[in-house]
Amino acid sequence: MTSQAIWVVVADGASAKFFIRERAGLPLRELEPLSLTLQAEERRKGRSTAVHDGVNTGPLVQPAHQNIEEDKERHFLGHIAGRINLAVGEHAVGQIVLIAPPHALGLLRARLSGAAMDLVKREIGKDLVRESVHDIERRLKSEGI
Numbered sequence: 001m002t003s004q005a006i007w008v009v010v011a012d013g014a015s016a017k018f019f020i021r022e023r024a025g026l027p028l029r030e031l032e033p034l035s036l037t038l039q040a041e042e043r044r045k046g047r048s049t050a051v052h053d054g055v056n057t058g059p060l061v062q063p064a065h066q067n068i069e070e071d072k073e074r075h076f077l078g079h080i081a082g083r084i085n086l087a088v089g090e091h092a093v094g095q096i097v098l099i100a101p102p103h104a105l106g107l108l109r110a111r112l113s114g115a116a117m118d119l120v121k122r123e124i125g126k127d128l129v130r131e132s133v134h135d136i137e138r139r140l141k142s143e144g145i
Contacts, residue, residue: 088116
């Protein structure tokens with residue numbers, strides 16, 4: 001059975017909040033256990049270390065085309081997409097609204113499964129991750145969601 005729940009995922013490259021509306025007409029509420037920041041994720045996993053495993057004794061040099069911050073953002077948004085994909089696979093979501101700055105939105109979209117993308121009702125290219133649930137609710141209403 002498919003869920004009637006609408007998930008609203010508000011993210012940027014360093015933090016994400018998950019909200020749910022159980023069904024049309026009910027208020028939006030935050031799913032706090034799913035919300036995550038890049039900083040918390042790094043603390044949980046332990047910081048990435050430079051290449052000093054005994055094989056390479058020289059300094060780690062990033063190629064000019066690689067940006068460490070962008071790599072972190074890509075990894076973080078991949079993790080967020082994984083949470084969404086898992087919920088879709090468990091039929092816990094009926095529709096999805098994605099809210100993120102345009103660059104983050106593109107990275108997130110690229111990592112969502114086909115099934116998750118089929119449930120995306122709307123995408124909003126704005127940075128609203130620091131907004132309250134009431135502000136996000138108001139924004140959704142103004143967007144007709």
